[in-house]
Amino acid sequence: MPTEDLAVRFDRVTKRYGDHTVLDGLDLEVARGERVTLIGPSGSGKTTILRLLMTLERVTDGVIHVAGQPFSHMPGRTPGKLVPASERHLAGRRRRIGMVFQQFNLFPHMSVLDNVVEAPVHVLGESRDEAARRARDLLELVGLADKVDARPTRLSGGQQQRVAIARALAMRPEILLLDEVTSALDPELVAEVLDVLRDVAHRTDITLLCVTHEMGFARDVSDRILMFDGGRIIESGPADELLEAPTEERTRAFLGSVR
Ligand SMILES: Nc1ncnc2c1ncn2[C@@H]1O[C@H](COP(=O)(O)OP(=O)(O)O)[C@@H](O)[C@H]1O
Numbered sequence: 507m508p509t510e511d512l513a514v515r516f517d518r519v520t521k522r523y524g525d526h527t528v529l530d531g532l533d534l535e536v537a538r539g540e541r542v543t544l545i546g547p548s549g550s551g552k553t554t555i556l557r558l559l560m561t562l563e564r565v566t567d568g569v570i571h572v573a574g575q576p577f578s579h580m581p582g583r584t585p586g587k588l589v590p591a592s593e594r595h596l597a598g599r600r601r602r603i604g605m606v607f608q609q610f611n612l613f614p615h616m617s618v619l620d621n622v623v624e625a626p627v628h629v630l631g632e633s634r635d636e637a638a639r640r641a642r643d644l645l646e647l648v649g650l651a652d653k654v655d656a657r658p659t660r661l662s663g664g665q666q667q668r669v670a671i672a673r674a675l676a677m678r679p680e681i682l683l684l685d686e687v688t689s690a691l692d693p694e695l696v697a698e699v700l701d702v703l704r705d706v707a708h709r710t711d712i713t714l715l716c717v718t719h720e721m722g723f724a725r726d727v728s729d730r731i732l733m734f735d736g737g738r739i740i741e742s743g744p745a746d747e748l749l750e751a752p753t754e755e756r757t758r759a760f761l762g763s764v765r
């Protein structure tokens with residue numbers, strides 16, 4: 507696939523902590539608008555991949571490209587040579603990417619609306635009026651139009667996570683990263699959050715990289731599922747195929763453990 511059609515490309519990416527190698531020469535390509543779910547046992551490197559894209563971690567080796575441009579690196583003084591990205595380069599590039607984590611981390615002293623308005627005003631420089639208009643639309647999309655003035659602490663965990671989704675979308679990301687967004691929720695609150703995300707997936711053309719143990723959700727939203735083990739992709743394929751007829755024994759064992 508031509509580079510410019512790729513939202514994300516990991517080119518032989520290695521990530522080490524000390525002498526512990528988490529990712530070992532990982533190649534990974536995600537097309538623009540594609541929905542990809544990463545599955546695999548705890549410790550297999552899924553969160554590390556998302557944290558590298560959020561620029562919370564730096565690669566040890568290899569290069570990450572986003573939207574056809576170097577992301578972890580930038581052009582150096584020697585033509586054709588890339589050097590590790592500066593903070594400034596990273597700050598410019600990370601705006602293309604939004605993330606929702608297990609923990610919602612909303613500002614408790616701010617209203618729901620202000621939580622969503624904050625970053626577009628302070629990071630993107632949008633006017634408050636414009637950001638507030640868009641925040642209301644997004645809060646309606648996540649089913650919280652009636653909670654705009656509430657404090658997050660008055661909301662259920664499911665409602666708080668829906669605010670966090672609206673907050674991420676308010677930055678107009680091209681790529682949305684979801685890391686086990688329902689894992690911290692009481693079981694009865696999981697469905698409302700997954701329903702909102704299904705809606706986002708179906709109503710937008712955003713590129714999705716998702717880590718989840720909710721296989722029904724993965725099947726509904728994903729074009730492709732990647733099974734990780736030990737920092738490597740051991741099996742990948744269309745969601746239905748991989749879930750229904752995995753070829754690898756480790757994939758079968760993993761699916762058996764989460765179903
Ligand atoms: N900051 C860190 N320092 C040292 N090891 C880390 C750090 N972050 C993650 N790891 C290790 O990297 C491996 C992969 O972790 P992670 O990407 O969180 O896996 P997953 O999300 O698939 O459960 C684990 O062995 C974990 O202990």
Ligand SMILES: [Mg+2]
Nearest residue numbers: 552553554717
């Ligand atoms: Mg993880």
